[in-house]
Amino acid sequence: MRSLLTTRFAAAWTVSLLSGLSFFLFVHFPRFLESLGASEVQIGLIIGSTALSAIAVRPHLGRDLDRRGRRPILLLGGIVNVIVMALYPTVGSLGPWLYTIRIAHGFGVALSFTAIFTYAADLVPEGKRTQGLALFGVSGLLPIALGGVLGDFVLARWGFDGLFMSSLAFGAIALAMSFTLPESSTPVGKEGEVSFLRPLLQRDLLPLWWITVVFTLSLNAYFTFLRTFVDQSGIGTVGGFFAAYAGTAMAVRIVGGWLPDRVGAKRVLYPALALFAAGFVVLATASGSPSILVAGALCGTGHAYAFPILYALSFGRARSSDRGSASAIFTGLFDVGTLVGGPLLGALVTWFGYSAMFFAAAGWVVVGSIAFSLWEGDAGPRRRARTTRVSLG
Numbered sequence: 001m002r003s004l005l006t007t008r009f010a011a012a013w014t015v016s017l018l019s020g021l022s023f024f025l026f027v028h029f030p031r032f033l034e035s036l037g038a039s040e041v042q043i044g045l046i047i048g049s050t051a052l053s054a055i056a057v058r059p060h061l062g063r064d065l066d067r068r069g070r071r072p073i074l075l076l077g078g079i080v081n082v083i084v085m086a087l088y089p090t091v092g093s094l095g096p097w098l099y100t101i102r103i104a105h106g107f108g109v110a111l112s113f114t115a116i117f118t119y120a121a122d123l124v125p126e127g128k129r130t131q132g133l134a135l136f137g138v139s140g141l142l143p144i145a146l147g148g149v150l151g152d153f154v155l156a157r158w159g160f161d162g163l164f165m166s167s168l169a170f171g172a173i174a175l176a177m178s179f180t181l182p183e184s185s186t187p188v189g190k191e192g193e194v195s196f197l198r199p200l201l202q203r204d205l206l207p208l209w210w211i212t213v214v215f216t217l218s219l220n221a222y223f224t225f226l227r228t229f230v231d232q233s234g235i236g237t238v239g240g241f242f243a244a245y246a247g248t249a250m251a252v253r254i255v256g257g258w259l260p261d262r263v264g265a266k267r268v269l270y271p272a273l274a275l276f277a278a279g280f281v282v283l284a285t286a287s288g289s290p291s292i293l294v295a296g297a298l299c300g301t302g303h304a305y306a307f308p309i310l311y312a313l314s315f316g317r318a319r320s321s322d323r324g325s326a327s328a329i330f331t332g333l334f335d336v337g338t339l340v341g342g343p344l345l346g347a348l349v350t351w352f353g354y355s356a357m358f359f360a361a362a363g364w365v366v367v368g369s370i371a372f373s374l375w376e377g378d379a380g381p382r383r384r385a386r387t388t389r390v391s392l393g
Contacts, residue, residue: 077111216337276302
């Protein structure tokens with residue numbers, strides 16, 4: 001079996017880390033929008049607008065990942081991100097220019113994020129795919145932990161211009177390192193059989209697309225609104241939540257990343273989603289800083305397992321010639337979650353308050369997980385029938 005930790009894996013991990021630092025400093029972006037006079041609904045719409053171009057580009061992105069390879073897409077995404085970061089200091093109002101930059105940002109992130117995770121999935125051995133993706137995902141979790149704390153530090157000294165320039169610096173270094181990465185796959189070429197619709201409509205992938213949407217929509221409850229929740233309630237800090245979130249998730253992946261491959265992916269997935277939902281309940285009832293830290297740890301534990309399990313399952317079920325498209329669909333569903341979840345959860349905050357919004361996010365995860373288990377045949381009559389057939393030999 002191929003080695004899990006290689007020089008190429010480490011180099012790609014570093015590129016992902018730096019790209020993540022560039023992106024996750026924007027966990028503070030809602031405060032910038034608030035300073036421009038944005039309401040909660042407007043914040044949700046502006047954050048969600050980033051997903052528009054990201055979703056629109058997915059069919060082409062998926063096909064190009066398979067036809068052209070991972071490296072050209074990664075480089076293009078890095079170039080777009082660097083240009084966009086340099087433009088953020090020019091934003092001074094809630095107008096078309098802001099939306100233009102956000103849409104361009106979504107385009108760049110879609111290319112970079114999808115390409116680097118597809119690259120990583122190419123590198124890890126099939127028998128350790130979930131563990132490999134879990135370890136690679138630490139490169140995305142560490143920026144979550146550092147983004148809140150580092151953002152607080154930068155904002156206190158240099159304001160939002162300093163935050164945008166810090167994001168630009170991380171993005172530029174990531175781009176420079178990307179040029180050192182060799183191609184990880186054999187492109188099928190323009191004449192090769194490549195399809196975006198085939199994995200999108202593939203029967204055994206449909207339930208995975210569903211539960212991924214459930215997961216990604218709920219993420220917006222804290223990625224989009226924790227900043228304003230903390231500001232308005234005075235409970236805890238953004239840095240504290242994300243430090244607990246990412247710190248717990250990284251520890252879980254490093255110590256227990258092997259668990260899904262050993263005992264079964266879905267045997268770990270359901271408890272992970274339950275812990276994820278529990279984190280929202282704690283946020284909904286939070287009364288002090290310790291509650292924020294506990295919520296961060298619970299959500300982080302759920303994320304630690306849910307993301308690599310869902311990605312590994314979708315990558316493994318797709319045909320080898322469709323895996324670029326499958327990766328584009330999987331990562332694109334995070335944009336769908338942002339596009340739908342941002343405005344929807346923002347409206348819940350406006351009409352019913354933060355507690356109701358967090359409770360709604362928890363309920364969505366629970367109901368969505370039950371629907372997934374029935375669809376997969378992991379509960380109910382289909383599972384009992386399967387068990388009976390097995391017991392009868």
